[in-house]
Amino acid sequence: MDDENDIGVVKRFLYVNRRAPHGSIYALESLETVLIGAAFDQDVSVLFVDDGVFQLKKDQQPDALGMKNFSKTFRALEMYDVEKIYVEDESLSERGLSVDDLLIDVESLPRNKIGALMDAQDVVLSF
Amino acid sequence: MATLNIVNKSPFEKHTLSQCLSRAAPGGAILLIEDAVCAVIKGGAYAEQLVTGQQKVYVLEPDLAARGFADAALPDSINRVDYNGFVDLVTQYDLVHSWF
Numbered sequence: 001m002d003d004e005n006d007i008g009v010v011k012r013f014l015y016v017n018r019r020a021p022h023g024s025i026y027a028l029e030s031l032e033t034v035l036i037g038a039a040f041d042q043d044v045s046v047l048f049v050d051d052g053v054f055q056l057k058k059d060q061q062p063d064a065l066g067m068k069n070f071s072k073t074f075r076a077l078e079m080y081d082v083e084k085i086y087v088e089d090e091s092l093s094e095r096g097l098s099v100d101d102l103l104i105d106v107e108s109l110p111r112n113k114i115g116a117l118m119d120a121q122d123v124v125l126s127f
Numbered sequence: 128m129a130t131l132n133i134v135n136k137s138p139f140e141k142h143t144l145s146q147c148l149s150r151a152a153p154g155g156a157i158l159l160i161e162d163a164v165c166a167v168i169k170g171g172a173y174a175e176q177l178v179t180g181q182q183k184v185y186v187l188e189p190d191l192a193a194r195g196f197a198d199a200a201l202p203d204s205i206n207r208v209d210y211n212g213f214v215d216l217v218t219q220y221d222l223v224h225s226w227f
């Protein structure tokens with residue numbers, strides 16, 4: 001690299017989260033990968049659909065399971081300039097949730113817009 | 128003989144809860160643990176299906192709390208149990224069957 005401001009190739013990355021937290025390792029692994037993408041100054045978007053919306057639920061207390069409460073880390077995404085965070089409306093309503101139940105501000109999208117969001121990316125990573 | 132049926136997967140991801148509900152005998156119980164606790168949230172697509180009156184329904188409290196539902200409203204007939212309550216249920220029923 002001949003210039004310390006040269007950040008190289010920037011691609012549009014979409015991280016698709018479809019699983020609930022704490023029952024498997026997917027949610028935590030995804031969050032760490034999002035932070036890596038952000039650290040490399042990539043154009044990061046994060047999408048929560050299906051059970052993935054549970055990852056953003058307020059008031060998670062996984063201590064009794066011996067699991068780390070990584071949900072607080074979602075609040076740090078803004079500091080990493082990860083500001084494009086999407087949640088599917090239908091996934092929330094099917095689960096009895098609304099955006100008020102979530103621990104960060106998100107942009108909610110209807111199901112019929114998800115495909116277009118994916119098509120707008122260079123890379124889509126599934127968790 | 129009465130059976131305790133244990134379900135551990137989210138009904139939005141796997142069909143094990145429906146598979147259990149369609150087969151579980153009356154007089155038994157259903158215990159929801161791990162990601163299956165997502166089924167009990169009032170207003171969700173599965174909460175009402177659980178309340179059939181055919182089986183008692185229990186949900187594991189630490190798994191609810193982990194997912195941010197410690198204080199969530201549940202349908203009246205769904206009972207919360209802690210780990211000791213889990214053990215009590217296992218001893219109380221003749222059979223235990225896990226649907227995974």
